[in-house]
Amino acid sequence: xxxxxxxxxxxxxxxxxxxxxxxxxxxxxxxxxxxxxxxxxxxxxxxxxxxxxxxxxxxxxxxxxxxxxxxxxxxxxxxxxxxxxxxxxxxxxxxxxxxxxxxxxxxxxxxxxxxxxxxxxxxxxxxxxxxxxxxxxx
Numbered sequence: 180x181x182x183x184x185x186x187x188x189x190x191x192x193x194x195x196x197x198x199x200x201x202x203x204x205x206x207x208x209x210x211x212x213x214x215x216x217x218x219x220x221x222x223x224x225x226x227x228x229x230x231x232x233x234x235x236x237x238x239x240x241x242x243x244x245x246x247x248x249x250x251x252x253x254x255x256x257x258x259x260x261x262x263x264x265x266x267x268x269x270x271x272x273x274x275x276x277x278x279x280x281x282x283x284x285x286x287x288x289x290x291x292x293x294x295x296x297x298x299x300x301x302x303x304x305x306x307x308x309x310x311x312x313x314x315x316x317x
Contacts, residue, residue, distance in 0.1 A: 181235035184211075186245060187228040191217050194229045200248070201233070206241050208233040221296055253304070255315055263306035264313055275305040277312050 188194040194210050201208050211230040216223045233241050253261040253271055262269050278287055278300050286299035303312045
């Protein structure tokens with residue numbers, strides 16, 4: 180039987196959320212390389228991330244569900260649509276790992292010198308249009 184990888188993750192929580200959604204829609208799937216990435220996040224780059232794998236016959240249905248999830252607007256806690264404060268765009272990356280600023284620069288240098296995963300980063304939203312990084316004002 181043929182299997183296809185429909186999405187690759189660097190975070191096991193996000194992988195399980197999508198896996199649960201696909202299984203609730205009747206699409207059997209499994210995660211590949213989940214445990215090795217969970218044991219050591221640096222192995223994520225070596226194995227190519229956590230792969231969500233499904234039967235090839237379910238690929239079309241799964242891709243439509245994934246597109247539906249990816250195209251949902253990002254909402255604040257007050258159920259208002261999140262927009263970029265600089266240009267007003269609604270096309271945003273969620274949970275973007277930013278290392279901008281003095282702390283991020285020092286973290287990058289220390290991480291490189293010690294050969295470890297970055298010590299410091301911030302999760303922010305990043306605008307796809309103007310590349311502005313910002314925290315959401317809830």
